[in-house]
Structures are given as structure tokens and as C-alpha cells.
Amino acid sequence: MIKHHPQLSLLKTYCAGELPASISVIIAAHIELCPHCQQQVEALTAKAAKDTFTYAYVEDEAEQSEFAEIDFASMIDDITLDDGIDEIKVAQPIELSLNQNTFYLPQVLRNLELSSWASLGKLSRSRVTLEDASLHTSLLHIDADGSVPEHTHNGFEITLLLEGSFKDEMGEYTKGDFIWLDGKHTHNPITEHGCLCLTVSSDSLHFTQGLSKLLNPIGKFIY
Amino acid sequence: MISTTTNNYRSSMKQNASLDGQEIDSKTLSGWLNDIAEKRDKRAFASIFKWFSPKIIGFGRKQFNNPALASELLQETMTNVWRKAHLYNSEKGAATTWVYTVMRNISFDMLRKMQANHEDTLSDDIWPLAEAQNSDEHVFADHLMDKQIAQYLNQLPDNQKQIVQGVYFQDLSQEQLAKNLNIPLGTVKSRLRLALTKLRQHIGADND
Numbered sequence: 223m224i225k226h227h228p229q230l231s232l233l234k235t236y237c238a239g240e241l242p243a244s245i246s247v248i249i250a251a252h253i254e255l256c257p258h259c260q261q262q263v264e265a266l267t268a269k270a271a272k273d274t275f276t277y278a279y280v281e282d283e284a285e286q287s288e289f290a291e292i293d294f295a296s297m298i299d300d301i302t303l304d305d306g307i308d309e310i311k312v313a314q315p316i317e318l319s320l321n322q323n324t325f326y327l328p329q330v331l332r333n334l335e336l337s338s339w340a341s342l343g344k345l346s347r348s349r350v351t352l353e354d355a356s357l358h359t360s361l362l363h364i365d366a367d368g369s370v371p372e373h374t375h376n377g378f379e380i381t382l383l384l385e386g387s388f389k390d391e392m393g394e395y396t397k398g399d400f401i402w403l404d405g406k407h408t409h410n411p412i413t414e415h416g417c418l419c420l421t422v423s424s425d426s427l428h429f430t431q432g433l434s435k436l437l438n439p440i441g442k443f444i445y
Numbered sequence: 446m447i448s449t450t451t452n453n454y455r456s457s458m459k460q461n462a463s464l465d466g467q468e469i470d471s472k473t474l475s476g477w478l479n480d481i482a483e484k485r486d487k488r489a490f491a492s493i494f495k496w497f498s499p500k501i502i503g504f505g506r507k508q509f510n511n512p513a514l515a516s517e518l519l520q521e522t523m524t525n526v527w528r529k530a531h532l533y534n535s536e537k538g539a540a541t542t543w544v545y546t547v548m549r550n551i552s553f554d555m556l557r558k559m560q561a562n563h564e565d566t567l568s569d570d571i572w573p574l575a576e577a578q579n580s581d582e583h584v585f586a587d588h589l590m591d592k593q594i595a596q597y598l599n600q601l602p603d604n605q606k607q608i609v610q611g612v613y614f615q616d617l618s619q620e621q622l623a624k625n626l627n628i629p630l631g632t633v634k635s636r637l638r639l640a641l642t643k644l645r646q647h648i649g650a651d652n653d
């Protein structure tokens with residue numbers, strides 16, 4: 223049962239197409255797993271459409287005359303000259319084999335490349351090749367009984383649990399949970415049976431406790 | 446409601462837009478989309494175009510603050526409406542919602558291209574224009590030769606069997622079938638949908 227969802231305001235911005243690509247991708251991945259948010263998004267999109275299309279926007283006279291100059295008739299002719307249609311690609315399961323496990327990745331990743339996996343102890347990470355300024359998108363796998371030492375986030379980190387479960391000081395998370403953390407939070411995720419996450423982070427993690435401060439290079443690794 | 450000073454320009458704007466938004470009901474709009482999908486109806490397309498173009502241009506100006514880009518958004522959006530209308534499902538939502546999705550997707554890719562010169566077209570993966578179910582029919586086709594399915598096929602009413610055989614065994618397009626059988630394309634589609642639903646129920650029941 224999914225307990226953690228993107229906030230309504232975030233979903234609204236998502237529907238308006240106003241979020242960075244990587245955040246849009248991780249929300250889309252959550253929606254594939256979450257019928258509740260899927261419904262929300264349908265309603266929000268219908269509302270955005272209604273708001274956008276209820277009024278003609280061509281406002282002042284200058285704009286209006288520019289508008290009048292567009293040759294709509296020839297645009298229509300150009301477009302309809304070609305009778306072809308665009309078929310959509312059939313949705314194929316995207317399989318990922320990792321440490322003798324098979325995972326299925328969200329469809330939204332279908333056209334994105336994954337970098338080769340880098341491992342550090344029980345952590346494995348692959349970058350999702352999605353150039354998006356300072357935002358990094360990754361797949362992160364933690365083997366059974368693995369953990370990420372207590373850390374805080376310099377920027378923010380969004381985690382979508384694709385498979386398995388983990389817990390931290392704030393609770394237990396299961397498949398589909400969407401967790402947004404920022405500098406206010408400090409946590410130490412532990413997984414008993416292993417988990418696969420999709421993450422978007424804006425900055426490296428920062429380890430906060432004792433010896434694990436020595437691990438700060440891992441923070442860069444995960445970011 | 447409208448002050449007299451702006452009355453003139455409002456009414457001329459109305460002429461530009463040809464059809465005022467409020468007066469077109471959503472049934473008419475989705476009817477036009479279906480006509481584009483099923484009959485490649487250019488008049489329906491021109492009507493859709495006239496209704497949406499001032500709104501898309503207006504949205505584009507807000508997004509890009511540039512008339513040429515707003516015009517590009519219009520051209521690209523309407524091209525997609527023409528080429529992808531078959532992905533619209535009137536049972537799933539209003540025509541305005543679907544056209545908005547098409548426009549928002551193009552605008553997103555255009556902005557991404559402007560900001561960092563990314564040539565990718567991620568938007569249709571983030572916000573699919575059609576339900577994933579639309580592809581079931583194709584996936585399903587791979588298994589259709591299965592003997593058991595052939596049996597179920599025989600249990601279908603003749604008019605549905607005819608369509609399934611035409612599409613999956615004789616490789617006819619739905620348009621060709623409609624022509625051959627002298628029935629509307631919409632009928633071909635709905636019979637096919639019915640038949641596949643029934644077949645799937647059988648198969649699902651056996652796999653449980």
C-alpha cells in the first residue's frame with residue numbers, strides 16, 4: 223500500500239509541464255505505480271485544459287494583427303497533405319538484471335540510457351542519462367541487510383521505491399512510495415530484503431555522524 | 446460584462462477565432478477528433494484548427510514570449526492532432542484535455558530544447574497520449590496463433606470473427622476491412638474491441 227505521494231501542488235505543476243525533466247520523469251514513474259495519483263493527474267489535467275482553453279488569449283491589438291497575419295489556410299493544407307498517422311510504440315516490459323535479480327523498470331524510462339553499474343559494498347548505482355542541469359537521476363540498488371549511513375541532503379533528494387522496502391527514522395517504505403527529502407531531514411535508510419530505487423538529487427548527500435563522516439565520498443557516489 | 450470600449454476588438458477577435466469557445470460543446474469537439482481519426486476528415490480538422498488556434502497561440506506567447514515560437518507551437522500541435530487523433534479515446538476524457546496534453550508535451554520539448562539544446566522528445570514518455578491498453582491488441586497478436594485461442598475465436602459471433610481474422614490472419618488494415626465489408630471504420634474498431642475483450646476474458650480465466 224503506497225503511503226507517500228507527491229503533494230497536490232507538485233502534481234499540478236507536473237500537469238502544467240513546468241517541472242524540470244528529471245522530476246517530471248520520477249513523478250511519471252510514481253504515477254505508473256499509483257492509481258490514486260493517476261486519477262488526480264487526470265482531473266488536474268482536465269482542469270488545466272479547461273482553464274487554458276476557456277478564453278481566447280490573443281490579447282492586444284498588436285498581437286491580434288500578428289495573429290491575423292498567420293496564414294492558417296496554408297498551414298492546414300500543409301499539415302493535411304500527408305495522410306500518414308503516427309503509431310505509438312508498443313509498451314514492452316523493460317527488464318533489468320542485477321545481482322541475480324530481475325526487475326521491471328517504469329515505462330517512462332524506455333528511451334533513456336542507463337550507465338554501467340558501479341558498486342560500493344552493498345550499494346550499486348547506475349545513472350539515468352537525462353541531462354537536466356544540476357539534477358542527477360539514478361537507479362540505486364541496496365542489497366539485503368544493506369544501509370546508507372546517516373546523512374542529510376545538501377539540496378533535495380527524491381526517492382521512488384521501485385521494488386522491495388526500506389525503513390529509516392521516519393518510517394517504513396514500500397513499493398511505489400515517493401519520498402522527498404531536503405536539508406531539514408537526516409536519515410539512515412536500512413533495507414532488510416534489499417530494494418531498488420529511482421532517485422533524483424540536486425546535490426550530494428552529507429554524512430553527519432562520527433566515523434561515517436569519512437564516508438562522505440559515498441555521498442558523492444550516490445548523488 | 447464587456448465594456449463598450451473593448452467591444453469592437455472583442456467582436457473582431459471573435460471573428461478571427463471564428464467559433465467562440467463557449468458555444469462549442471465538448472461532444473462536437475470529440476466528434477471532430479473522431480472524424481479526423483476515422484475518416485481523415487479535413488473539414489473536421491479545419492474546424493478543430495479554427496477553434497484551438499487562438500488559444501494555442503495565446504498559450505505559446507505566454508510560454509515563449511516570442512510570436513515565431515508561438516506559431517511553431519501551433520503548427521506542431523496541430524500536426525500531431527492530425528497524425529495522432531486515433532490515439533484519442535473519447536471514453537477516457539474530453540477533447541480539450543487531449544489537445545492540451547499534445548500541446549503541453551510539445552511546449553515542454555521546445556522549452557527543453559531552448560534551455561539546453563536537448564534534442565530529445567521525452568514528453569510523450571512522461572505524459573503518454575494514449576493509454577497503455579492501446580498496445581494490448583498488438584502484444585496480443587503474437588499469441589493469436591495459439592490453438593486454444595483459435596477455438597475461442599470460433600465461438601465469437603461471425604461479424605466479430607471476420608474482423609479478427611482479417612486483421613490478424615490476413616494482415617488487412619482496419620480501413621481496408623471497412624472498405625471490403627462496406628461498413629464504417631468505427632464499426633470495425635468496436636467489433637474488434639468487443640472480440641478482443643471476449644478473447645481476453647477466456648484467456649484470463651484459463652490462466653488464473
Ligand SMILES: [Zn+2]
Nearest residue numbers: 227256258259
Ligand atoms: Zn501516489
